[in-house]
Amino acid sequence: MAHVPPARHLLRAKDLADARYFEPLGVDDLARAAGLSRAHFSREFRRAFGEPPHAYLLTRRLERAAALLRATDNSVAEICFSVGLQSVGSFTTSFSRTYGQAPTAYRASFPPASHLVRVPTCVVRAYGRPQNRTFREDSGPVST
């Protein structure tokens, strides 16, 4: 049996975020999935994927929320809770910062016909996930 590259364990954590973003999941849970301590995990995840795990989890949730805003008529609060976020206020703030407009304005900017675009979900999820935007200074390039 060949030696398993360390990144394979980090991918388990990333997959967990993609699979169970709708649960009250946090960085501690992701670190556990990778079998690493939280601090070590955050460092290694960022080194491997270019962004910290909390940012990956948040942008996955925002991507799913944006998809639901485009594809359903569920309320903003319902969508917020259904993607694993617990505060509508924080959700609206994060969403507006990331997409440049509030959830309701974002929804209004898409015509209903958007549901006719048939692109595989894996593509929607990979390419639709936004770049994390933060006012803090933790989004710069990875320093080594």
Place this chain on the structure above:
Amino acid sequence: MIKIANAQLWVHDQDEALAFYTEKVGMEVRADVTMPEMGNFRWLTVGPADQEDVSIVLMAIPGPPVMDDESAEQLRTVMAKGFAGTVFLTTDDCQASYEELKGRGVEFTETPEERPYGIDSGFRDPSGNSIRLTQVQMPATV
């Protein structure tokens, strides 16, 4: 007429990949040949039992002189990060296939969900390759 015969997928460990694609995904072995005259190169292919003319080549990452150590290490890392490629499988019944594979221990990264093009789900192989499992249902009219 040009047709697809085999498509190649890098794998971390051929025995592990073979067990996964046959015992868990339910494919059959098409070829498993080791060639001593070629540095014990192992040509290993699998495919669905009901689709005889297409198969996946489960290719081990070679060492020198075929591939230099640095490239092999980069490839192993890219694969472990999940960026080495995707296999798109289709099924007549996504939910049933999902239950069947889940029952055999496949861990899904996406459970079956309705999409405009059908019902879609996804999982990974032990190497980190992404596998889609889709029940394609195109609307009759656009």
